[in-house]
Amino acid sequence: xxxxxxxxxxxxxxxxxxxxxxxxxxxxxxxxxxxxxxxxxxxxxxxxxxxxxxxxxxxxxxxxxxxxxxxxxxxxxxxxxxxxxxxxxxxxxxxxxxxxxxxxxxxxxxxxxxxxxxxxxxxxxxxxxxxxxxxxxxxxxxxxxxxxxxxxxxxxxxxxxxxxxxxxxxxxxxxxxxxxxxxxxxxxxxxxxxxxxxxxxxxxxxxxxxxxxxxxxxxxxxxxxxxxxxxxxxxxxxxxxxxxxxxxxxxxxxxxxxxxxxxxxxxxxxxxxxxxxxxxxxxxxxxxxxxxxxxxxxxxxxxxxxxxxxxxxxxxx
Amino acid sequence: xxxxxxxxxxxxxxxxxxxxxxxxxxxxxxxxxxxxxxxxxxxxxxxxxxxxxxxxxxxxxxxxxxxxxxxxxxxxxxxxxxxxxxxxxxxxxxxxxxxxxxxxxxxxxxxxxxxxxxxxxxxxxxxxxxxxxxxxxxxxxxxxxxxxxxxxxxxxxxxxxxxxxxxxxxxxxxxxxxxxxxxxxxxxxxxxxxxxxxxxxxxxxx
Numbered sequence: 292x293x294x295x296x297x298x299x300x301x302x303x304x305x306x307x308x309x310x311x312x313x314x315x316x317x318x319x320x321x322x323x324x325x326x327x328x329x330x331x332x333x334x335x336x337x338x339x340x341x342x343x344x345x346x347x348x349x350x351x352x353x354x355x356x357x358x359x360x361x362x363x364x365x366x367x368x369x370x371x372x373x374x375x376x377x378x379x380x381x382x383x384x385x386x387x388x389x390x391x392x393x394x395x396x397x398x399x400x401x402x403x404x405x406x407x408x409x410x411x412x413x414x415x416x417x418x419x420x421x422x423x424x425x426x427x428x429x430x431x432x433x434x435x436x437x438x439x440x441x442x443x444x445x446x447x448x449x450x451x452x453x454x455x456x457x458x459x460x461x462x463x464x465x466x467x468x469x470x471x472x473x474x475x476x477x478x479x480x481x482x483x484x485x486x487x488x489x490x491x492x493x494x495x496x497x498x499x500x501x502x503x504x505x506x507x508x509x510x511x512x513x514x515x516x517x518x519x520x521x522x523x524x525x526x527x528x529x530x531x532x533x534x535x536x537x538x539x540x541x542x543x544x545x546x547x548x549x550x551x552x553x554x555x556x557x558x559x560x561x562x563x564x565x566x567x568x569x570x571x572x573x574x575x576x577x578x579x580x581x582x583x584x585x586x587x588x589x590x591x592x593x594x595x596x597x598x599x600x601x602x603x604x605x606x607x608x
Numbered sequence: 609x610x611x612x613x614x615x616x617x618x619x620x621x622x623x624x625x626x627x628x629x630x631x632x633x634x635x636x637x638x639x640x641x642x643x644x645x646x647x648x649x650x651x652x653x654x655x656x657x658x659x660x661x662x663x664x665x666x667x668x669x670x671x672x673x674x675x676x677x678x679x680x681x682x683x684x685x686x687x688x689x690x691x692x693x694x695x696x697x698x699x700x701x702x703x704x705x706x707x708x709x710x711x712x713x714x715x716x717x718x719x720x721x722x723x724x725x726x727x728x729x730x731x732x733x734x735x736x737x738x739x740x741x742x743x744x745x746x747x748x749x750x751x752x753x754x755x756x757x758x759x760x761x762x763x764x765x766x767x768x769x770x771x772x773x774x775x776x777x778x779x780x781x782x783x784x785x786x787x788x789x790x791x792x793x794x795x796x797x798x799x800x801x802x803x804x805x806x807x808x809x810x811x812x813x814x
Contacts, residue, residue, distance in 0.1 A: 437638035437782065437785060439634065440633040440634045441633055441634065441717050444630065486693070489689055489692065489711050489714060490682065490689060494678070494682060498678065526677065528715065529716075532714060536708065536711055537708075579794075581794045581797040581798040583797075585790075586791070586793040586794040588790075589786045589789050590790040590791075593783040593785075593786030593787040593790065596783035596786055597778075599782075600781065600782070600783070
């Protein structure tokens with residue numbers, strides 16, 4: 292399959308590019324970095340006294356948007372060179388927010404140097420990459436959020452149809468997610484109509500699918516012949532509505548909406564392709580009669596879900 | 609009257625939405641970690657199914673066949689919005705857990721397929737009973753799955769400790785849902801096999 296090879300290469304390049312960019316964007320003077328969601332690492336640039344650094348009272352931590360609410364520092368650990376310190380917190384941090392760390396009376400070799408401020412923020416690229424990876428693997432929409440199962444079991448019988456459905460779905464997903472974002476931001480929120488969002492989102496998706504169907508039929512009959520059958524199915528896929536709703540709940544911007552939709556689409560395509568590979572093999576296996584068809588497919592999906600649990604340790608960003 | 613009872617029974621076992629028609633599987637796997645969630649979602653679906661079946665049946669002569677799918681979707685979305693506003697008042701704790709799936713009732717295949725296959729052709733009363741049957745069948749599926757998962761996964765039923773220990777933690781993990789549904793479907797097939805002597809081909813639709 293030429294299309295699949297192209298798709299795999301492109302997504303691989305994209306991932307590599309993002310991986311390369313992320314550390315570059317995170318560097319900066321007077322800044323720190325998140326350690327998972329329980330810690331912040333800051334670097335002083337010179338060795339500091341251990342006794343000073345170990346005292347949590349020397350650090351004031353707060354979110355930049357509300358400086359009055361101080362966040363309690365649980366403990367501080369210093370690295371062996373005494374240059375950078377890691378602050379640990381009892382409460383998990385909100386990784387999307389910007390944090391400020393005020394270090395008071397920094398002491399180095401017994402002398403007080405003064406105060407210094409650090410700002411800690413995830414760079415846009417990091418946030419986007421986290422979203423992409425999260426939607427694609429860590430909380431895969433099929434295997435850990437159990438969405439889109441109807442289509443997942445319906446069209447995963449052959450690899451060809453799985454690839455066709457994957458591509459069509461990803462395209463429609465991205466376009467409709469961005470369109471729903473625009474509607475939410477420019478129409479629903481300004482007029483306080485967000486209680487209507489279920490109707491508006493599903494209406495958008497249904498109209499959009501119908502439009503793509505009509506346009507494709509006239510413009511590119513060959514492509515329509517290959518992908519047309521899946522287009523109608525897309526309207527009944529839960530993921531297509533779940534992604535705009537989660538974008539709205541998470542307050543994602545246009546790029547974040549795009550990335551989240553891309554991740555959801557690719558994650559769904561991966562799941563579909565994996566399942567199709569197994570089900571093609573299952574055709575020639577001797578399955579017990581009462582398990583034939585859907586029951587065995589469910590068991591296989593359960594095994595995949597177990598395997599995908601392993602990705603939950605992938606929270607590197 | 610006899611036919612109406614027949615319709616309700618039909619949705620309950622012979623055409624059970626989850627185990628037989630294999631429609632609307634997402635909620636059947638996702639919210640069934642405990643019975644409270646299962647019952648709440650089942651009742652919501654029952655309500656939406658009955659109301660939108662009746663609505664579609666009343667307005668069937670006004671809906672042009674070409675645009676029937678968007679029209680059905682809008683009808684369902686309206687009733688879902690209603691339940692989405694009622695539920696947070698009735699039971700805020702459970703609503704918090706199944707919030708996303710309440711909104712997703714719109715795209716549940718079972719509802720739209722009943723509108724398409726039944727309510728768009730039949731008068732009001734049979735449509736009502738068909739919706740009722742399908743809704744009850746769905747509720748039954750959710751209750752059965754969630755009872756098994758909660759009992760084995762958490763050792764509890766309806767939030768009360770029954771066993772005092774957790775026999776199979778995997779049951780409340782994502783994978784457990786798939787396993788339980790798979791085994792229940794196989795059991796249904798097996799019972800059918802014992803009764804009629806042949807294995808039914810699963811509908812396997814979307």
